[in-house]
Amino acid sequence: MDSIIRNIITLGLPTLMLLIARVATGKTGDAATWSALRKIGGSFGMLIGLGVLVFVGFVANYFSYFVVDSLLVRFYQKRRELEQPEELVREVDKLPITNDLKIKLKWALLHSNNQIISLKHVILKWFMLAAIVNALLSITGYLGEFNLFFELSSHFKLQYLLAGLPIFIFFALVRSKKIWLLVSAFCIILNLAEIVPWYFPAPAFAGETPGQNLRILHSNVLTNNRRYSEVISLVKTEQPDIAVFVEVSTVWAKELAVLSEIFPYSSNLQESERFGSAIYSKLPLENTSVKAFSKQRKSLFADVKFQGKIISLILVHPTVPIKQQNFIDRNKQLAGIGEYAAQVKNPLIVVGDFNTTMWSPFYKNMVKTGNLRNARSGFGILPTWPTFMPLAYIPIDHFLVSKEIGVLKIRTGRNVGSDHLPLITDLVI
Known part of the structure; x- marks a missing residue:
């Protein structure tokens, strides 16, 4: 079940973006799809538009892990306060979820100190969330023709760049999280590409x-x-x-x-x-x-x-x-x-x-x-x-x-x- 939800989130967000872009083009069929990809890619073209959709799906996938797993863990931790952990473990065994998530839930139920989350874990989660938000805001500006709020998000390229630098440094130090290092690097490169040309060439x-x-x-x-x-x-x-x-x-x-x-x-x-x-x-x-x-x-x-x-x-x-x-x-x-x-x-x-x-x-x-x-x-x-x-x-x-x-x-x-x-x-x- 958790796998299905993750797939829905992973595929749903880029699909929704593509559908909005298709409708905005006013075209139908394959022409609408190609035009939509060009719109999403902005001045960078259709291939970049496709790359943006892939990246959004990629970020959505990791965000889905964060949301689904965290909600279920929190749900069972709350129930543990009123119910016996052994009974809850047996219930988890019967859930239609992946084995990885079952192991995570059991660990949360059987460790009484789990509610005291380590500072390192909290910081890691916040940096992951910051990377996700920064990536989404860096991308949505290219969809500004379709929505007022998307267009408003296009104006803060410098702020996204500055926010991306400490996120990149953090994940560079936390070497086990290479995927988030790539996400933060993507944001830096994307925003640098919009800022640097204003300083070059010389007048x-x-x-x-x-x-x-x-x-x-x-x-x-x-x-x-x-x-x-x-x-x-x-x-x-x-x-x-x-x-x-x-x-x-x-x-x-x-x-x-x-x-x-x-x-x-x-x-x-x-x-x-x-x-x-x-x-x-x-x-x-x-x-x-x-x-x-x-x-x-x-x-x-x-x-x-x-x-x-x-x-x-x-x-x-x-x-x-x-x-x-x-x-x-x-x-x-x-x-x-x-x-x-x-x-x-x-x-x-x-x-x-x-x-x-x-x-x-x-x-x-x-x-x-x-x-x-x-x-x-x-x-x-x-x-x-x-x-x-x-x-x-x-x-x-x-x-x-x-x-x-x-x-x-x-x-x-x-x-x-x-x-x-x-x-x-x-x-x-």
């Missing part, structure tokens, strides 16, 4: 070109942040050519108006008392307009004159994907941004708080459709949110540029009271 433009670079500062100021002077001070210190802001409340809009002394050109969008966007520029702004990529938050558009060229700039702030409807709307906005970017003929900069990381499948589709690249490439992942919880830092603020634009440098600015760190980038056409 195409290694040095600055005096007088020819374009500096842009972006800041989500946070509607209830009251440290107005710190934001203004940051702008004056960094001396950007263009400063853009999102989550601009009506109060923030009044406070930021002082920047008009530095920036003669500006464009503002106030959607509500709490939310708005603003562009301040030392360079002339033309064709300013508002773009609606979905029913919710709108985006600011402007053409900027720079060195005799026209650069198009889009300031975006998609909705926070916590609720299902907002999740759908944010994804629609990202798709719309990608489609619009593909049609823009000028060099293009798309900047803002995207409420997603580079590891989201919706982000990947957007940059692929729009022929865009993240200015972070070669400079690291540069997490920007949340400042109130550094261990959970993830990169959700982005500068995306078209191929005509080179990135000299990109970095985070100092904390100015918001839950986001500012981003400052130096670009060259």
